[in-house]
Amino acid sequence: xxxxxxxxxxxxxxxxxxxxxxxxxxxxxxxxxxxxxxxxxxxxxxxxxxxxxxxxxxxxxxxxxxxxxxxxxxxxxxxxxxxxxxxxxxxxxxxx
Amino acid sequence: xxxxxxxxxxxxxxxxxxxxxxxxxxxxxxxxxxxxxxxxxxxxxxxxxxxxxxxxxxxxxxxxxxxxxxxxxxxxxxxxxxxxxxxxxxxxxxxxxxxxxxxxxxxxxxxxxxxxxxxxxxxxxxxxxxxxxxxxxxxxxxxxxxxxxxxxxxxxxxxxxxxxxxxxxxxxxxxxxxxxxxxxxxxxxxxxxxxxxxxxxxxxxxxxxxxxxxxxxxxxxxxxxxxxxxxxxxxxxxxxxxxxxxxxxxxxxxxxxxxxxxxxxxxxxxxxxxxxxxxxxxxxxxxxxxxxxxxxxxxxxxxxxxxxxxxxxxxxxxxxxxxxxxxxxxxxxxxxxxxxxxxxxxxxxxxxxxxxxxxxxxxxxxxxxxxxxxxxxxxxxxxxxxxxxxxxxxxxxxxxxxxxxxxxxxxxxxxxxxxxxxxxxxxxxxxxxxxxxxxxxxxxxxxxxxxxxxxxxxxxxxxxxxxxxxxxxxxxxxxxxxxxxxxxxxxxxxxxxxxxxxxxxxxxxxxxxxxxxxxxxxxxxxxxxxxxxxxxxxxxxxxxxxxxxxxxxxxxxxxxxxxxxxxxxxxxxxxxxxxxxxxxxxxxxxxxxxxx
Numbered sequence: 001x002x003x004x005x006x007x008x009x010x011x012x013x014x015x016x017x018x019x020x021x022x023x024x025x026x027x028x029x030x031x032x033x034x035x036x037x038x039x040x041x042x043x044x045x046x047x048x049x050x051x052x053x054x055x056x057x058x059x060x061x062x063x064x065x066x067x068x069x070x071x072x073x074x075x076x077x078x079x080x081x082x083x084x085x086x087x088x089x090x091x092x093x094x095x096x
Numbered sequence: 097x098x099x100x101x102x103x104x105x106x107x108x109x110x111x112x113x114x115x116x117x118x119x120x121x122x123x124x125x126x127x128x129x130x131x132x133x134x135x136x137x138x139x140x141x142x143x144x145x146x147x148x149x150x151x152x153x154x155x156x157x158x159x160x161x162x163x164x165x166x167x168x169x170x171x172x173x174x175x176x177x178x179x180x181x182x183x184x185x186x187x188x189x190x191x192x193x194x195x196x197x198x199x200x201x202x203x204x205x206x207x208x209x210x211x212x213x214x215x216x217x218x219x220x221x222x223x224x225x226x227x228x229x230x231x232x233x234x235x236x237x238x239x240x241x242x243x244x245x246x247x248x249x250x251x252x253x254x255x256x257x258x259x260x261x262x263x264x265x266x267x268x269x270x271x272x273x274x275x276x277x278x279x280x281x282x283x284x285x286x287x288x289x290x291x292x293x294x295x296x297x298x299x300x301x302x303x304x305x306x307x308x309x310x311x312x313x314x315x316x317x318x319x320x321x322x323x324x325x326x327x328x329x330x331x332x333x334x335x336x337x338x339x340x341x342x343x344x345x346x347x348x349x350x351x352x353x354x355x356x357x358x359x360x361x362x363x364x365x366x367x368x369x370x371x372x373x374x375x376x377x378x379x380x381x382x383x384x385x386x387x388x389x390x391x392x393x394x395x396x397x398x399x400x401x402x403x404x405x406x407x408x409x410x411x412x413x414x415x416x417x418x419x420x421x422x423x424x425x426x427x428x429x430x431x432x433x434x435x436x437x438x439x440x441x442x443x444x445x446x447x448x449x450x451x452x453x454x455x456x457x458x459x460x461x462x463x464x465x466x467x468x469x470x471x472x473x474x475x476x477x478x479x480x481x482x483x484x485x486x487x488x489x490x491x492x493x494x495x496x497x498x499x500x501x502x503x504x505x506x507x508x509x510x511x512x513x514x515x516x517x518x519x520x521x522x523x524x525x526x527x528x529x530x531x532x533x534x535x536x537x538x539x540x541x542x543x544x545x546x547x548x549x550x551x552x553x554x555x556x557x558x559x560x561x562x563x564x565x566x567x568x569x570x571x572x573x574x575x576x577x578x579x580x581x582x583x584x585x586x587x588x589x590x591x592x593x594x595x596x597x598x599x600x601x602x603x604x605x606x607x608x609x610x611x612x613x614x615x616x617x618x619x620x621x622x623x624x625x626x627x628x629x630x631x632x633x634x635x636x637x638x639x640x641x642x643x644x645x646x647x648x649x650x651x652x653x654x655x656x657x658x659x660x661x662x663x664x665x666x667x668x669x670x671x672x673x674x675x676x677x678x679x680x681x682x683x684x685x686x687x688x689x690x691x692x
Contacts (some may be wrong), residue, residue: 032106035113056134057300063135063308064105075297 026088033061041085046083047055065091105308105353111150112141115456115534123149123322124176126229128219129183130159132304134511139315144153147319147328147404147514158303159188162215162328165222173223179230179322180223181279186236189215197243197255205258211263211611219489220273228558230325232318238282239551240290251478274558276320284313307494327543327554330480331493332458333375334424336442337386337393340463341369342473343404346392355618357402360373364468369404371472376409379490380481381431381497384413385423385440411497418446421454431497432505432607434546434643438684439480471683484543485557491582500608518612519683521578525614527621528690530588535560537585538573541604548605548615549652550636555602568593569601572691573639574618589613591622592632597670599631600636603650613681617689620677624692625651632670640664654678 030045031038040044047053053061062078065071067086071094073081081087104112116204123144127133137153143153156164156172161184166174174179187193190208191602193200200208223231236259242248243255251257263278270276284292288309298304305313322476325327338345342365343355355362366395376382382405386393393415397403413422419444430434436457442448443463451460459480463471503521510517510551532539542555556564586609590602600622605615606651626634637646651669653656655678659668680687 026135029106032113035109035499056132057137057188059302059304060105060109060138063295064109067104067308068106075301078301 022091022095023088025068026065026084026091028059030084033057033064041084043085044083048066061087069095071095081083099523100139100146100312103142105138107267108138108142110367112145115145117145117150117545119629120145120150122152122176122178122399123147123326124178125151125153126156126173126180127153127176127183127569128161128164128180129158130161130188131183131185132158132302133183133306135304135306136311139312140318140519143315143319143322147323150353152682154464162222165219167222170307170627173225175227176226179232179318179355180227181318182231182233183218183220183398184234184236186212187305188260188303193255193258194239197258197467202253205253206388207334209258209262209590212262216266219408220269220276224273228275228556229560230321230539231270231273232279232321233266233270233276234264234279234314237285249309249627274561275556276342279317279321281314284310284317288313297319303644316479320482321484324482324484324568325543325554325556327546328436329483330439331437332381332383332427332431332439333372333481334383334438335372335385336444336447337388337396339443339465340441341372341470342396342400344346346396347388349397351400354396354400356396356400361468364471366402367467368475369469371475372405375475376481376494377491378481378486379493381411383429383431384410384411384414384415385420386413386419387420388415388425388646390415390645409494411494412501416617419450421451421518424455424458425449430501432500439478441475446684458525484541485540487537487540489537489540492584494580496608499583501685502580503578514611515683518681521580521612522685523683524576524610525554525576525617525684526577526688526690527572527617528575530537530560530564530573532561534573534585535564538571538588540604541585542602545604545606545609546641548610548647549644550603550647551601551639552641552644553602563590570622570691572618572621574605574614574623576612576614589616589618589622591625593626593629593631596631597633597635598622598629598631600634603636613652613684616654616678616682617684617687619678621675621689621692622675623671624689632673634673636669636671640666640669645689 004024026043027038032043034057035048036050036052040050047058062081066073069091071091073090078089081090125140134155140153154172190212192204193208213612220231238256238259248254248256252261267278273478288314292307294305295307297441320365336340343361344353356365357363371383375514384393397405397407412427414427424438425435425441428438432456435455438458439461440448440458441463443465445462448462449457450458450677461478463474465508495628506520507517509590510520529534539555539557542553542560546552560571570591570593572589573585574587576583587605588602589600592599592601603618623634636656638648638651640648642650655675656671659670
């Protein structure tokens with residue numbers, strides 16, 4: 001099948017845009033739930049380096065993300081979602 | 097006023113973190129629990145801020161309900177506690193009854209029931225030893241799929257019957273220990289829906305059973321009581337007419353064209369009107385505010401065969417072509433109630449937005465067009481009018497306000513000669529010590545009275561009962577009758593005695609009777625009571641709020657001396673009982689002081 005180069009790049013741009021939007025949405029939620037400025041939420045941010053990310057706030061985070069993205073995580077996903085990067089990948093995986 | 101449903105959890109958290117509550121009073125909530133329920137915190141905080149207070153929420157230890165109630169930690173439950181929310185889920189308190197009921201023989205069932213009942217009583221005793229604060233105890237959840245399946249209800253000894261018995265026991269103990277309320281979480285569950293109520297993952301991960309929807313609903317239910325506790329419950333319902341009380345527009349459709357009757361949508365409007373009449377019988381003042389020709393509206397009310405709301409239910413009307421915000425302000429001032437006591441209902445968004453903008457203290461409810469069948473629930477689900485008690489004064493309230501309007505008209509006729517006017521009222525004042533039967537009304541007065549209130553101390557029924565029982569305190573109340581009717585109990589005073597002084601802790605008068613001189617009679621009585629005990633000084637104080645400036649000079653006007661350190665917010669006064677009091681007003685028909 002022949003895919004016109006213009007179609008491919010438009011699709012790529014759209015995907016990158018959607019990914020950016022998702023990332024910003026997630027960062028905003030985390031900033032609000034953890035009561036931290038968005039600048040402090042980095043790719044590898046985890047409960048180890050963010051003090052307010054305790055088990056209670058982890059639960060609030062999971063529930064807030066489910067509410068905003070209209071998703072439902074399963075047990076395994078919940079306990080593994082322990083960094084910004086992993087959470088983002090998990091969300092992307094579920095939305096596909 | 098933004099509604100809690102408009103926010104996601106993240107947005108709510110953001111709202112709370114940015115809210116300015118530095119000038120608000122604290123509202124101290126303690127949560128005793130045997131589950132993880134910290135998830136309710138943002139909803140409680142939001143509702144506390146909406147209520148005008150600064151939230152201070154403390155959780156007791158996990159599954160430490162009884163220990164916290166009995167324990168010595170003064171930082172948890174103390175005199176400053178406003179309310180205690182108790183969560184005792186059966187899954188933790190009695191796993192046998194909750195999870196393995198079919199294995200139990202009758203002896204074990206009895207043992208488990210007794211365990212739970214003793215737990216309840218001991219916890220209540222422990223709490224009440226420390227505080228008279230409001231206790232909101234959440235019901236035991238009824239299993240949706242009970243142990244014996246569909247036949248479980250056939251015997252009261254099966255699972256559902258057993259849990260119902262525990263709930264009934266809980267209710268009766270809450271009544272007995274006073275100021276305790278049963279929060280029926282089963283009802284909250286039915287509103288949200290069973291499958292949206294529980295988060296089974298988090299029950300296993302962290303013993304947190306409830307979803308965001310669930311804790312939101314539970315928080316809302318609790319706040320119906322907290323608002324009543326703080327006197328924030330609404331007292332007056334102001335209604336539009338067209339497309340609110342009936343379908344259509346009377347001015348255009350005529351008496352036969354409006355929709356009101358046994359067929360839809362008229363039946364939905366009849367149901368809505370019935371709900372309004374039910375509120376009338378709960379002591380809520382009903383008012384109309386409609387852009388119409390007045391005779392047209394009265395034509396419907398008097399002559400339409402399917403009107404449920406009648407003239408006698410309505411205390412005041414503003415039916416004209418003026419601005420509704422101005423009309424509502426006039427309603428508030430005629431009834432002498434705060435704008436924050438009013439709920440305004442209209443089908444027209446222009447009107448509801450206008451009132452929201454100009455009178456933000458008024459709670460507005462917009463009725464969506466074409467959904468008349470939903471109107472009844474919109475009104476009842478809000479719980480805006482919920483109160484902690486239902487007194488005789490509540491029952492007769494609307495009559496009082498109609499009498500009040502007649503009085504105001506009469507006052508105008510006397511054109512300023514107040515003494516002659518008061519004389520014409522044939523007032524009879526009765527002053528007496530509080531007895532059990534008047535305790536709810538007196539507590540209510542302390543919670544609701546804002547203007548003629550010297551110290552604005554809010555008390556619950558158990559607080560008042562404690563003052564009443566004490567040998568070192570007196571509670572006196574004033575009851576007033578005039579030629580238009582009996583107004584019931586309209587004032588009270590709480591005095592605490594020591595060897596050296598009698599301190600007036602509370603002195604207040606309902607706004608309906610300000611200016612008649614009843615306060616003079618009450619104050620003289622307080623002084624006499626101190627004289628009888630040979631107490632040399634009567635002390636009073638004025639604690640300034642933004643609503644009670646009218647009594648700033650009350651004590652001074654009545655020959656009390658003010659103390660020299662005049663702090664703007666609190667001023668102390670004293671009166672030596674060796675002095676004579678100036679006499680009560682002469683225009684009263686009868687003054688009966690039954691406690692001297």
